[in-house]
Amino acid sequence: MPSSGSDGMFCRLVDEEDELDHSPDVQFNAPLRPLMTSGPGRYRLATICLTTMCGILLISIIAISAHYKGKAAGGAAAQDVDAMSATISKLQQEKADLQSELAARTAATGGGRHTGPADVTVEVKQSGPKTVAPTTRVAPTPFLCPMEWLLFNGSCYYISRVSRDWPESKSFCESKGAHLAIVITAEEQTFLWDQLPRGHWNAFWIGITDGHTEDQWIWVDGTPLISSFWEEGEPNNHIDEDCVYIVKTQVLERVAVRSWYDAPCDMYRRFICEKEMGGARSTALPH
Ligand SMILES: [Ca+2]
Ligand SMILES: [Ca+2]
Structure with missing residues (x-):
């Protein structure tokens, strides 16, 4: 029998199988063979299609995941860069402060030749009014004698x-x-x-x-x-x-x-x- 269209073939296959079950006839064996061999091919095609679709879907999922993962990683990296920039800025400011303090101390001690009372003066200037006044710390001791006395x-x-x-x-x-x-x-x-x-x-x-x-x-x-x-x-x-x-x-x-x-x-x-x-x-x- 001629075969054109899958629906017709399927209906015919069912009808012929029914006929084979109820009235077996050797005359129908020849035309049935091609139909029996075409079935698994159609399933294979569907399986291939589904596999392909699953593959595409899987690839899409992986691509999307990779995209968002990369984006998240990029965001974290950007945050790290911001934090490092802030730290660098803070350290640069501290360095500038220390250089200013060193310059002030050097100027107050006459180029670093003297220590002691001059250091006290610098400390008072930078510490503000809460610091003990220098006159309190350098007041003469009442019971000190000159050397050799x-x-x-x-x-x-x-x-x-x-x-x-x-x-x-x-x-x-x-x-x-x-x-x-x-x-x-x-x-x-x-x-x-x-x-x-x-x-x-x-x-x-x-x-x-x-x-x-x-x-x-x-x-x-x-x-x-x-x-x-x-x-x-x-x-x-x-x-x-x-x-x-x-x-x-x-x-x-x-x-x-x-x-x-x-x-x-x-x-x-x-x-x-x-x-x-x-x-x-x-x-x-x-x-
Ligand atoms: Ca005497
Ligand atoms: Ca005398």
């Missing part, structure tokens, strides 16, 4: 290395803003005695004299002698002796509170200067 009970003492007569010793102390030592208490006397070196006849002028009226001892600040630390037999004005020194010899039995001697004022001896931290005393007796 000894501190005791609010006074600074200087023991000379050179020898002078009494007037020259007095002038030297005054040139230092001090005076020849005025010894009031046994503690002060003992302190000074302990600082003096021992020697054959180590003698040190202090600030008292009876040069104006014999045997009336007056300190260089104009106050009279009240407590004294004379050696036994002193003062004796033996050879017109109007000035006083402390003697410390090699004899260990000698003690601080018996160590004063009156002696001629033109003798060259070492001397002791004293400077009160409060500057209370002044020299009142020129000699």
Whole structure:
């Protein structure tokens, strides 16, 4: 039988199969063979079509996914670039700030030759009003003595290395803003005695004299002698002796509170200067 159109072929195939089931006839076997062989081909075609469509669909899905994935990745990368740019800008600003601070410190310290107080000044300028004022930090300490001066009970003492007569010793102390030592208490006397070196006849002028009226001892600040630390037999004005020194010899039995001697004022001896931290005393007796 001729075959034209798939619907006709399918209907005919069903009818002929029905006929074969109910009245088998060898005459129908020949025309049926081509129809039986054409069936699987049609399914194959449909399968190919579906497979192709699935393939296209799969490719489309993959392409779309890749597109959006790339887009998302691009967005993340853009965010990373923005963050890095912000970080770079911040670091550049910090670098500029540090360079400005370094320049200010260099200018304040005179090209970096000095440190200390100048650094404090820079810190105050940059920290604003909450920072402690520089005057608070650099205020002089009330009980500091000059170098080579000894501190005791609010006074600074200087023991000379050179020898002078009494007037020259007095002038030297005054040139230092001090005076020849005025010894009031046994503690002060003992302190000074302990600082003096021992020697054959180590003698040190202090600030008292009876040069104006014999045997009336007056300190260089104009106050009279009240407590004294004379050696036994002193003062004796033996050879017109109007000035006083402390003697410390090699004899260990000698003690601080018996160590004063009156002696001629033109003798060259070492001397002791004293400077009160409060500057209370002044020299009142020129000699
Ligand atoms: Ca005398
Ligand atoms: Ca004497």
